[in-house]
Amino acid sequence: MPLPIGDTVGILADNLRIRKSVLPVSAKSAVAWARGLGLARGGETILYTGRMYQLMPYIEALNKVQEKIEDSWIAEYVKFGRVINRLINISALMALPSKSMRESCVKILVNIARLLGRAGVNFGYLYEEDLYSGALIYDLGVDDILEAHARRVMDVFKKYRVKKVITVDPHTTHMLRSVCPNLIKGYDLRVKSYLEVLAERELRPQKELRLETAIHDSCLYARHENVLREQRILLEKAGIDVREPAESGKFTFCCGGPAESLFPRKAKEYAKKRVDQIKKVSFRAVTMCPICLVNLQKAAGGEIQLEDISSYLVQAYCGG
């Protein structure tokens, strides 16, 4: 039988309500990427990670377990898991993330901070108070729990008198720019993705990369947030020949990732279709969302070389 929807949604929502995150990422590991960078705490402009990249190794580990449970007799026992999870954090016991994946997510965030530094942007970071944005709970429609959590996030911004927020992924951008203003009265934060900030600053590359890659747009950037030109400008200026797969730009195909928490098998089948479209135009592809990256990487199984866009941008604009 498939994973029981109500109990799985319930576990994730309980985690956000009780533990401020859908999956357990300790504050220590969530801020580890910033170690040694000397970023100021807080400030008028902050880099807000929303912990999406930090969560991905845990989501991937949990999905592996879910894939095994889905369609097995154990699925029936998820309902007991929800009751136990309120007392003991069972998702922490189930999801043991891989070291290599944790390292690559750290690297992506470091790359983004370096790029912003290179563009002359003055920004701080909230360290352990850089909370998860609640994106998955929004998607799952648990709006009451989401609203309470959004207020916690806003309280932190208020505490540090934040005015401008730079985001690193499309889900967090969408939450802060389009969802939170409808949830919080008097919301007046200015929110931009780091790709928009870099494109606006007309950064000049230090090195031309001379390679070709397909681009996989994020649905949220393309259809909700209208971030389409920026990534192409930055890649092309870096000397990259950007190849458009079938269904790209505003009509991009989804990576299937949003189905992963409830229907891991379907998510993988769908990601395989996208990988096949990408393969037709290049053996390389860039993504700009941690969910796209992980879901497509899993489906590709090494058939194409997938990288977060920041990996190429840092090589070109920071010289490596």
Added chain:
Amino acid sequence: MALVNPGFVEEVRRSDRFNASACMNCGVCSAVCPMGIELLPRKLFRYVLLGVKDRVLEHGEAIYSCLLCKLCEVNCPAQVQIAENVRSLRYYMNKKVFKI
């Protein structure tokens, strides 16, 4: 036999943003949906509007399979806010069925 409950749409509607009634049942959404969810969104929306609550409740998997990717929405000739409508259905299911 499915029972018809004309008040059902009001139970699902949380705000003016639930605009399933704008749907003219053209089928574009089902044709472009990457998940191949034939039922979503038009048939499900129709069930909600007609108040066939049982039919909606038995399709929980379709409701939660939607990626909220909006590929259907950008192609919809009637500007139906499909993703937001699907989220309203989830909200209803979470509250009334799963008691979350």
